[in-house]
Amino acid sequence: MLAHTRSTQALLRFNLHVALFISSLLTLIALTLYSTNASAQDNLSIEQKAYVNAYEAIKRNDRPAIAMYKKQLQDYALYPYVLYHDYRVNIEHTPPRVIEFFLKRYQNLYLSEKLRTHWLKHLAKQKQWKSYLKHYSPQSSKSLQCHFYNASLKFGTTQQKAVAVAESQQLWQNLTSVPKACVAVENYLRNNKKFTAQMVWNRITMLIQKKQYSRAEKVAKDLSNSDRAIVANWIKIVRNPKLTTQSITNISGFARKEAFMQGVRYLASQDPILAKQSLDQFSEQYGLSKKQYQDIERKIALRSAYRYKDEAKDLLLEVNQNGDRTEDTLRWQAQIAIRNSRWIDLLDTIELMDKSDQQDKQWRYWRARALEKQGDKQTAQKLYQELAKLRNYYGFLAADRINADYRFNPEPKEELDQKALIKKYPALQRIKELIAIDWVKTARVEWHHFLPTVDSNELIAIGTLAKQWKQYPHAIRSMALAKEWNQIDLRFPTPHKQPVMENAKKNDIDPAWIYGIIRRESAFNEDIRSSAGAVGLMQLMPKTAKYIGKKIGSKKTSVYALTEAKNNIQLGSAYMRYLSEKYNGNKVLATAAYNAGPHRVTQWTKNLTTLEADQWVDSIPFTETRNYVKAVMEYTTVFNSLLHGKYARLRDQMPLIGNEATLAENKLD
Incomplete structure (x- = not known):
């Protein structure tokens, strides 16, 4: 008994030592983190520090601290972010009128729609459909769309209900799977006889085209037994496209035509010649239109070209000479000629292209190369000389053909009035502050929404500012939006x-x-x-x-x-x-x-x-x-x-x- 007591006391003393050690370790970690954060904040302004602290207070839901920081930061560039994060994190306890005021006041900020999305999710969760209907704006989320249709069907006007029915019917036909939020709408359509056989067939067609075969079979449960058999045979054909080389007898109606067209497209990837033979043999029997025939014929030709099959040249030539040519078929015919050094074929193919395409730097270069190979060096020389003025891949290649110097054509730098620019565009002030507190990803989102709104005449200045702030991707994007290809300093920075x-x-x-x-x-x-x-x-x-x-x-x-x-x-x-x-x-x-x-x-x-x-x-x-x-x-x-x-x-x-x-x-x- 005494031995047991001593053992228990020893164990308690050991546990106490362990607890003290863990407590000391946690304190040390906390002090280290505090020291690190304090060190990181040393270079921040008073407002920047307050913003960072406000964000931490929001995560803790420290209401007194949040109120204090809101008052302190109400004139700060990132004040909308303080409000947004507070309302987002505490959406359940934020009064609707407060959110409504934010959406109206900051309607030009991307934060407004982000908050609206969070709010809509909350309203749907709470089944506050009238409020959801009032504050909805078009959303990319299929679930939020379905919540809107559901709200419209419950509390909308006659016109809103009619629109909800039509749009939900269209949405359902294009769903690969039905989100939980869409089940209520699906049930409404079915129970109110708004669920048609044509909708089912359209969705099955879409699913089979996307190779979602098991989902197509699941959707087919809304069809009769005979129609389910048709779907099963349809799937069998697209899974084994060589079956299209035989007459399809176990499928009737439009499904036979669809099964054949899909199957022969897949067969084109395996055996283009066999696919072309099948297309020619059965296209009339299955009622393919001229356009449908040409689309598949083009697909067969392109699939053979991707692998540089021996038959690709003839297949593409037939497509292009029949007037069914596209930019893709002509490009591939030209590429085959380039790969095989068939210079006359290349010149003939370029002549078939639209005049605007012929003036593209790529085809001007290859016209010159073909003419040079055919002995017309004088015309080739002129083409090379014009191309060599350009600073791009083909310009450099052309310069090499005539031993000309490369032309880099840099544009002179513009004077930058940074203060005036920031004053004109408040988004720049927000970006500047986000960079300072190292919220790089958020700054990137601001850039993404801001740049398309900039006056095109000021994009070079914006790009210059972005480079000064070491925001190189956005300097590059600014030049792309401005189409200022000769701003080499901004387009080709050398950080790291x-x-x-x-x-x-x-x-x-x-x-x-x-x-x-x-x-x-x-x-x-x-x-x-x-x-x-x-x-x-x-x-x-x-x-x-x-x-x-x-x-x-x-x-x-x-x-x-x-x-x-x-x-x-x-x-x-x-x-x-x-x-x-x-x-x-x-x-x-x-x-x-x-x-x-x-x-x-x-x-x-x-x-x-x-x-x-x-x-x-x-x-x-x-x-x-x-x-x-x-x-x-x-x-x-x-x-x-x-x-x-x-x-x-x-x-x-x-x-x-x-x-x-x-x-x-x-x-x-």
């Missing part, structure tokens, strides 16, 4: 110079090439993330970052680490070196691989006879990669001029492609 130069030297690659990749990938957005998952300045995929990190001994490969410029540039530059070595220093192939992946570049160069680089670039199957390579090569040339005061000619960076020496054996895992 130290890590770029260090990693270029370490990896033995051109720093201008690194900048060219960054400029194309992210336009200097450090924390940007793509829908595919690519992260940061050089848009690295996490898997690629881990692979390269392992090779160079870096563990800073998390998504968070990749949003830091230094880490991103280190890993991105190492990946560029890897690709450069893989392709024996061929910058064109390495750049294409950076965008599309090494496996695709291997496919595009497999069994390829030696081809000039400009021909290979303009015959890349992927439009995105084709444009990407051109842009990076152009940007690299511009950055070379900015970094070194001289430039490397494209012809020296674009060697022949296709011989076995182009590719190395190593592969990316």
